[in-house]
Amino acid sequence: MRIKGRLRTRAPIALAATGALLLSGCWTGAGGTGSGGDSIDVLMVNNPQMAELQKLTAKHFTRKTGIKVNFTVLPENDVRDKISQDFANQAGQYDVATLSNYEIPIYAKNGWLRDLDGYVSKDKAFDQQDILPPMRQSLTGEDGKLYGQPFYGESSFLMYRKDVFEKAGLKMPKKPTWQQVGELAAKVDAAEKDMKGICLRGLPGWGELTAPLTSVVNTFGGTWFEKDWTAKLDSPEFKQAVSFYVDLVREHGQSGAAQSGYAECLNNLTQGKTAMWYDATAAAGSLESANSPVKGKIGYVPAPVNRTESSGWLYTWAWGLQKASPNPDKAWKFISWASSKEYEELVGEEIGWANVPAGKRASTYENPEYRKEAAAFQEVTRAAIADARPRDPGVQPRPAPGIQFVGIPEFTDLGTKVSQEISAAIAGRQSVNSALAKSQRLAEDISKEYEGR
Numbered sequence: 001m002r003i004k005g006r007l008r009t010r011a012p013i014a015l016a017a018t019g020a021l022l023l024s025g026c027w028t029g030a031g032g033t034g035s036g037g038d039s040i041d042v043l044m045v046n047n048p049q050m051a052e053l054q055k056l057t058a059k060h061f062t063r064k065t066g067i068k069v070n071f072t073v074l075p076e077n078d079v080r081d082k083i084s085q086d087f088a089n090q091a092g093q094y095d096v097a098t099l100s101n102y103e104i105p106i107y108a109k110n111g112w113l114r115d116l117d118g119y120v121s122k123d124k125a126f127d128q129q130d131i132l133p134p135m136r137q138s139l140t141g142e143d144g145k146l147y148g149q150p151f152y153g154e155s156s157f158l159m160y161r162k163d164v165f166e167k168a169g170l171k172m173p174k175k176p177t178w179q180q181v182g183e184l185a186a187k188v189d190a191a192e193k194d195m196k197g198i199c200l201r202g203l204p205g206w207g208e209l210t211a212p213l214t215s216v217v218n219t220f221g222g223t224w225f226e227k228d229w230t231a232k233l234d235s236p237e238f239k240q241a242v243s244f245y246v247d248l249v250r251e252h253g254q255s256g257a258a259q260s261g262y263a264e265c266l267n268n269l270t271q272g273k274t275a276m277w278y279d280a281t282a283a284a285g286s287l288e289s290a291n292s293p294v295k296g297k298i299g300y301v302p303a304p305v306n307r308t309e310s311s312g313w314l315y316t317w318a319w320g321l322q323k324a325s326p327n328p329d330k331a332w333k334f335i336s337w338a339s340s341k342e343y344e345e346l347v348g349e350e351i352g353w354a355n356v357p358a359g360k361r362a363s364t365y366e367n368p369e370y371r372k373e374a375a376a377f378q379e380v381t382r383a384a385i386a387d388a389r390p391r392d393p394g395v396q397p398r399p400a401p402g403i404q405f406v407g408i409p410e411f412t413d414l415g416t417k418v419s420q421e422i423s424a425a426i427a428g429r430q431s432v433n434s435a436l437a438k439s440q441r442l443a444e445d446i447s448k449e450y451e452g453r
Contacts, residue, residue, distance in 0.1 A: 206415025
């Protein structure tokens with residue numbers, strides 16, 4: 001209950017701190033006013049797959065159901081703040097929001113979400129058993145009830161320019177180590193005009209820089225907390241991983257790395273400004289889309305490792321239904337449609353099969369049209385999701401689940417503050433040792449709250 005209280009009290013503070021940022025977000029319709037009638041309000045992240053959903057909704061879902069969907073679309077860091085404000089206060093301004101497998105168990109425990117079991121049991125066409133088991137499990141609360149439906153699922157892998165490697169006489173290992181990646185980054189740096197060796201996130205945010213960095217920490221043998229909640233950000237293994245990451249991006253990474261997140265790295269690889277990129281498997285759909293200038297030029301291999309057998313994360317952008325929603329039945333109709341086989345087929349036919357929001361349904365990987373168009377990455381993606389180990393991602397037992405995050409409410413604040421320190425190291429404003437000394441003190445404050453539980 002103490003955790004619940006602490007998380008609730010942050011919402012008004014976050015509202016004041018992020019109000020100016022929220023005004024700069026892109027939005028469509030009259031979202032955020034409490035929908036009612038034959039409309040619902042949906043708050044979602046501005047990823048490419050969501051942009052495509054927004055384009056298809058009026059033409060297909062609204063025409064079929066008569067339900068108008070008002071979308072509010074914001075960058076990742078901003079949308080997380082706005083969702084936490086609205087759902088923590090149970091304001092009911094938004095019926096549905098994009099939540100991840102980090103937030104959903106926490107929000108469910110706090111009573112902010114409506115469970116979906118009743119809807120799933122009645123909606124036989126949805127086919128819940130087709131949802132991949134890791135995704136179903138990650139969206140289930142402590143009470144065993146289902147609180148989210150995945151829009152798309154992802155792990156992480158390494159993407160690289162096959163043509164650039166071939167021209168340079170280089171071969172990417174089928175299962176690379178981070179040491180090999182570092183050596184390759186040095187060799188392909190400046191292989192073409194204005195091309196850097198690798199792109200890695202440096203933008204502060206627990207869902208930005210912290211995500212890939214933590215997967216590197218895991219495979220280097222580090223952890224945020226030991227099983228007894230001892231903070232370990234100043235351990236040799238954690239320092240080695242962060243030093244490697246910072247040195248790699250400073251020496252062979254993109255310019256302005258400290259302000260580069262997922263979107264910037266996607267643009268860099270698409271525009272030929274980088275030879276490699278380690279990030280989410282969901283990026284492949286954009287890279288292999290019909291209008292992508294690098295379509296057919298990208299190779300995909302598992303997330304690089306050091307001491308572990310695998311290191312890919314497990315993540316899903318999923319739909320959560322706010323408990324205070326005045327339109328839960330209409331909201332479910334939207335969720336059911338947006339996460340359905342029908343919607344995947346719609347994307348395949350109207351936009352391209354490589355763009356399908358995959359990573360959530362077994363049937364997707366059995367669809368011959370999808371397998372053909374996504375041949376470059378679909379097997380690597382499915383294997384990465386299957387190999388992800390959210391309860392055992394490193395070399396030591398963990399006190400909470402999560403690969404690229406620690407599954408506790410305080411991690412949004414802790415992960416973001418630590419990422420700010422490490423981003424400052426990437427920018428050259430402080431050393432890694434200084435960044436981690438400050439980060440360790442932040443983590444120790446969390447340790448004090450959890451020790452002995």
